[in-house]
Amino acid sequence: xxxxxxxxxxxxxxxxxxxxxFAILLSISRQRRGRATAAAYTPSEDVASEAAxxxxxxxxxxxxxxxxxxxxxxxxxxxxxxxxxxxxxxxxVVSNREPYIHNIKDxxxxxxxxxxxxxxxxxxxxxxCAGTWIAYGGGTADRLTVDKDDRVQVPPGNxxxxxxxxxxxxxxYQGYYLGFANEGLWPLCHIAFTRPVFRASDWDAYEAVNRxxxxxxxxxxRNERPIVLVQDYHFALxxxxxxxxLPDAIVITFWHIxxxxxxxxxxxxWRERILEGLLGSSIIGFHTQFHANNFTESVDRFxxxxxxxxxxxxxxxxxxxxxHAYPISIEWPAQLLAKLPSVEECRASVRDRFGLSTDTKLxxxxxxxxxxxxxxxxxxxxxxxxxxxPEWIGKVVFLQIAAPSRGTLPAYQQLxxxxxxxxxxLNRRYGSETYSPILMVAEHHRQxxxxxxxxxxxxxxxxxxxxxxxxxxxxxxxxRDDEQGVLLLSTFxxxxxxxxxxxxxxxxxxxxxxxxxxxxxxxxPDEQRERLRPMREMVRDNNVYRWAGSMLLDAARLRKRGDLxxxxxxxxxxxxxxxxxxxMFERARKAAS
Ligand code: F6P
Numbered sequence: 206x207x208x209x210x211x212x213x214x215x216x217x218x219x220x221x222x223x224x225x226x227f228a229i230l231l232s233i234s235r236q237r238r239g240r241a242t243a244a245a246y247t248p249s250e251d252v253a254s255e256a257a258x259x260x261x262x263x264x265x266x267x268x269x270x271x272x273x274x275x276x277x278x279x280x281x282x283x284x285x286x287x288x289x290x291x292x293x294x295x296x297x298v299v300s301n302r303e304p305y306i307h308n309i310k311d312x313x314x315x316x317x318x319x320x321x322x323x324x325x326x327x328x329x330x331x332x333x334c335a336g337t338w339i340a341y342g343g344g345t346a347d348r349l350t351v352d353k354d355d356r357v358q359v360p361p362g363n364x365x366x367x368x369x370x371x372x373x374x375x376x377x378y379q380g381y382y383l384g385f386a387n388e389g390l391w392p393l394c395h396i397a398f399t400r401p402v403f404r405a406s407d408w409d410a411y412e413a414v415n416r417x418x419x420x421x422x423x424x425x426x427r428n429e430r431p432i433v434l435v436q437d438y439h440f441a442l443x444x445x446x447x448x449x450x451l452p453d454a455i456v457i458t459f460w461h462i463x464x465x466x467x468x469x470x471x472x473x474x475w476r477e478r479i480l481e482g483l484l485g486s487s488i489i490g491f492h493t494q495f496h497a498n499n500f501t502e503s504v505d506r507f508x509x510x511x512x513x514x515x516x517x518x519x520x521x522x523x524x525x526x527x528x529h530a531y532p533i534s535i536e537w538p539a540q541l542l543a544k545l546p547s548v549e550e551c552r553a554s555v556r557d558r559f560g561l562s563t564d565t566k567l568x569x570x571x572x573x574x575x576x577x578x579x580x581x582x583x584x585x586x587x588x589x590x591x592x593x594x595p596e597w598i599g600k601v602v603f604l605q606i607a608a609p610s611r612g613t614l615p616a617y618q619q620l621x622x623x624x625x626x627x628x629x630x631l632n633r634r635y636g637s638e639t640y641s642p643i644l645m646v647a648e649h650h651r652q653x654x655x656x657x658x659x660x661x662x663x664x665x666x667x668x669x670x671x672x673x674x675x676x677x678x679x680x681x682x683x684x685r686d687d688e689q690g691v692l693l694l695s696t697f698x699x700x701x702x703x704x705x706x707x708x709x710x711x712x713x714x715x716x717x718x719x720x721x722x723x724x725x726x727x728x729x730p731d732e733q734r735e736r737l738r739p740m741r742e743m744v745r746d747n748n749v750y751r752w753a754g755s756m757l758l759d760a761a762r763l764r765k766r767g768d769l770x771x772x773x774x775x776x777x778x779x780x781x782x783x784x785x786x787x788x789m790f791e792r793a794r795k796a797a798s
Contacts, residue, residue, distance in 0.1 A: 278750035280333035286754055287334060290761035294455075295427050296336035299418055299443065300436035301382060303340035303368060304328045305359050307350045314346040316361060320573055320608035320649060322533070322676040323436055323461055329536040330753045332365045337425050339418065341382070342370030371421050373414060380410025382439065387611050390438045393473055394462045395577045395671040396697075399616050403474050412442055415482075419446035429453045432760055435486065437461045442478070445485025448524065453767075455760045458486040459531070462673045463699075464496040467503040477507050484510070484521045487763050490531040490756060492674040492699040497530050527763070531755055532703060535679045537748035541653055548660045548687045555661035559644055561602055566726055568603045568664040571655055571677050573610035574647060576620045579668035579695060579712040580605060584627045586668075586718035587642060591635050593719055598635050598642070601726065603666075605645045606658060621647065659684035664691045664725045668712040672698035678707070679744050688734040688741070691725035693718070703743055706736040 276282060287294060304324045306317040318324065331338050342348065342355070351357045351370055358364035373381070384407030392399040418440065422433055429451055435443050435458040444456045460483075470476055480503060483489055491497045501519065504510050510521040519526050545551065556563060568587075572578045583603065591598050607624070611617045628643040635642050650658075659665060665681040675698040682692065682704065694700060694707035701709050708721045 276751075276754075278748055278754055280329065280750060283330065283333045283750055283754055283757065286757050286761065291432065291757065291764065293428070293430075295431040296331070296334040296434065297422060297425055297431050298327055298331050298336055298338040298434045298436065299422060299440060300324075300327065300338070300340050301386070301439040303342060303344075303347075303370065304331070304338060305357075305361065305368060306344035307346035309345045309349075314350065317344070317649065318652060320610070322674070325535060325652070325676060325680075326533050326749050326752070327434075327436065328360075329540075329749060332360070333750070333753075335366050337367045337369055339369045339371060339421050339425060341373055341378075343373075343378075348372070369421065369425055371418060373417075377410050377414050377417075380404075380407040381414035383611065383614060385411035386439045388614060388616075389473070390441075391462070391577075392616075393469065394438065394465055396463075396465070396469075397577045397670045399576055401472070408475055415440055415442040416446060418443055419450065422447055423450050426451060426454070430455070430764075432457065432757070434459065434756075442482035443485075445482045448485035455488075455764060456486045457488045457490065457756050457760055458483060459490040459533070459756075460496070460500075460673075461492070461533070463671055464491060464499040464503070466499050467506045470499075470503045471506070476503070480504050480508050481521070484508075484519060484524060484526050486526050488527045488529065488756060488759055490529055492530065492532050493702055494530040496673070496699075497528050501528055527759060529759065531752055532699065532747065533674050533676070533752050534744060534747050534749045535676055535683055536750075537683060537745045539656070539680070539683045541656055542684065542686065545653065545656055545660065548685075548689070551657045551660035555604075555658055559602070559604065560639075564600075566601045566663045567661060568601060568666055568722070568725075569606065569658050569662040570603070570666045570668075571606045571650075571658065572608070574607040574612075574617065574621055574624070575610055576616055577670055577672060579670045580607065580620070580624055581627060582670070582712040582715070582718070583666050583668050584624070584631060584643065585715040586666075586712075586722055588631055588634075589715045589719035590722050591642070593716075594723060597723075597726065599637075599640055601642065601722075602640075603643050604658065604662075605643065606650055606655065607645065607647045608649045609647060656680070656684045659690075660687075662690055664693060664722070666693045667695060667698060667700070668693065668710065668718070669695045669698045670712055672700075674699040676700075678704055682737065682740045682744050685737055685741070688737045689730060690737065691728055691733055692736075692740070693721055693725060703747065704740045706740050 287296070300323055302319055302321050302324055304318065304327070306319060308315050308317055327338070342351070347370055355370050355372070357368050357370070359366060359368045384402075384404060388402040389407060390401070393401040430453045431451065432455045433447055435447075435456060438460060440458075444458050447454055447456050464470070473479065484504070489500065491500065497517070501512060501514070504519055504521070505512055508521055510519055512519050517528050519528060546554070553563075556565065556567070561567065570580065570583055572580070574580070583605070587601070587603050590601070605624075605628075612621070624645060628645045631643050632641045659681045662681075665677070667675055667678045667681075669675055672695070678692060678694050678698065678700040681690065692704065692707040693710055694704055695712050696709050697712070701707065708725060710718050710721045712718065
């Protein structure tokens with residue numbers, strides 16, 4: 206080949222790459238614009254409901270994800286779905302953590318909203334559905350604030366749903382919550398290299414408490430067909446217990462933490478029981494497809510079941526369960542933003558509170574004090590930054606807000622001690638009489654206070670070693686209506702699958718994290734805006750109403766199909782992706798029987 210031909214080929218190759226890249230960029234920008242336009246337009250209630258119904262029709266027609274259509278998701282959309290597609294359905298939420306805790310304090314009863322992603326996501330949903338929320342009553346004044354049926358109307362001052370409290374003995378709490386849930390399942394599901402502890406006595410307590418909650422669900426159900434939203438790893442056995450007592454209920458279970466691969470899962474002595482329990486659900490949701498796949502693999506490995514991967518369905522013991530990814534989100538628009546002062550005022554008041562000069566760069570971290578959150582790794586990154594770029598000493602402060610959590614467990618006490626020691630050491634090494642690079646506030650903060658801190662920050666660090674989603678990342682993005690601030694986000698948090706414009710980091714790599722910190726510290730306001738804007742669109746368009754709405758639409762589809770089966774006498778059959786055509790598998794089963 207002549208030089209001329211070779212050069213020509215190169216030119217053509219490069220031009221074709223360039224063209225492809227341009228086409229991809231154009232299509233991304235169109236998609237983004239599409240999303241933005243759809244969301245900027247606020248349709249009337251009827252249009253919203255019509256759009257939601259259209260999603261359902263599309264979904265039923267071709268089995269595609271309900272997420273496919275553009276709808277502005279709001280409390281009204283959820284109410285419409287319930288009214289139109291799940292008429293008379295009573296929504297019951299079950300979680301361990303309650304949304305409102307009453308505690309006795311010196312000056313009377315104090316109300317506490319716990320630091321919990323689960324609570325911040327489920328609370329607006331339960332409000333919108335006017336449902337019943339069943340949870341463990343762990344506050345010291347909880348018994349004083351309920352009626353004779355252990356119920357209290359919430360939110361206080363503006364009640365819109367019922368909180369039904371369940372009481373646990375000290376022994377139950379120790380075994381079920383601290384023991385099996387938090388020393389067993391929590392480390393099992395997170396790759397954070399903390400050894401899970403499995404005790405038979407904890408398992409017994411876990412089973413007994415799940416049964417207690419099943420009794421409460423049955424007691425609270427107004428009819429045979431409630432929609433029960435079971436939350437998290439505290440209740441792996443509950444779905445089947447509900448199914449046995451209320452066979453026509455729709456049970457939607459959401460697993461808020463990662464699901465490990467089947468090799469890791471196999472170390473749990475009660476693995477089959479956990480899987481069987483969960484497969485009592487109509488739908489099991491995870492934050493990411495990866496975790497949904499891990500779950501399906503675990504079932505495949507340990508239970509005699511029928512798995513239809515194309516349909517994301519598992520049939521076990523006469524029950525079919527859909528296994529889907531539903532990425533959780535936050536309320537949008539965040540109601541409390543309207544009550545907060547401007548970003549300038551938040552910056553001034555937070556800097557004033559901590560004695561920081563106006564030009565100090567403020568990095569923040571906000572979470573429960575938990576070993577999965579990578580708090581020590583953040584301190585390492587700061588240490589590394591100061592070692593590599595000493596000119597930043599004195600100019601950056603890292604504020605860690607760490608809500609105390611599970612504090613009686615040894616792993617948590619150890620983490621607390623290590624964080625305190627490392628912070629003191631860094632402050633000794635790099636600080637002065639007037640400067641402490643690390644401020645650690647290990648106490649509970651109200652949501653308004655947390656949002657004030659987000660708005661005051663230059664950088665927010667979310668460096669989880671492993672996390673289902675991580676709503677702090679989304680909250681930070683939502684809090685910054687000034688489109689300023691930089692998000693450093695762990696690649697091991699589910700949120701990194703959606704917030705693509707964050708600075709994505711590996712928290713185990715201190716050198717990489719320090720470079721990302723430097724990039725964040727020196728980022729221009731224009732680039733901050735360029736990155737925040739699409740992330741804000743993403744959270745706005747995929748808010749928590751969409752999360753719940755997608756599951757409710759799926760539930761409506763299942764209910765309709767179940768009703769149809771009852772009428773036609775076909776009984777239980779797997780959901781099919783193929784326009785109600787019975788799958789090959791099902792035909793084979795029918796032919797054999
Ligand atoms: O991340 C899992 C999770 O259950 C969250 O949903 C919730 O924010 C947190 O853990 C609550 O922890 P706890 O109720 O033990 O304080």
